Amino acid sequence: MSGLRIPLDGPDGSGTDHALSLLAPNPSPMTLDGTNTWVIGRGEDVLVVDPGPDDGPHLRRVADRLRGRRVTAILLTHGHHDHSGGAKGFAELVRAPVRALDPGHRLGDEGLADGDVLTAGGLELHVVGTPGHSFDSLCFWLPEDRAMLTGDTVLGRGTSVIAPDGDLADYLRSLDRLRATAERVGAEALLPGHGPVLPDPIGALDGYIAHRRQRLDQIRSARERGARTPAEIVEVVYADVDRSLWPAAEMSVRAQLAYLDG
């Protein structure tokens, strides 16, 4: 590639030669600094990935940054509100279709699925199906920059959770697939849905896979020691995690129990 841009003051303006993050103003324990809206392209045509929440000033800022370039499609990494809430408003602003795996999130006739290849200004973006965080999660591979957009499947900091519409067995398979893909294609950056750019894809994915196995082991041993309910397991296994994250941890524990007992 291609230079990585990693500003010190947060994800806004980060990216690669042909991928730019414009950070949405929705920080929280779950969304880290906020949602990264990615503008992908070269020349006159661009793709916009994850408009973010329904926040007028953010959507107008993204549209302004395009400086008259044409948005050929708005893509969603998945349907969660912090990524998709602004899709309809942004579609009206830039007059572009919304493509997503979930038909309920599309605007226009075209869907989005594993194996699809999109183009913008001669750049290719390859769709990689990665269910798990949610049932409809997708990643996007940008070969020109050797960069993978990961949505919430891999975050720039900490770890991702399995949402109620996700599945841990699917998630573990998706992490393995992403790792194999990253190795095969020589990925040099992960561009996440939240948090900073990750310059070491294999290291980040190995860390995610190891973390998942460790949490599963901890849950098995917490149960052996008598913890029964998801809340009891959270108290033991996530004792070192800030309490504001415990509701998310409980969601994760439920997903892991479903996996262990499934």
Ligand SMILES: [Zn+2]
């Ligand atoms: Zn998110």
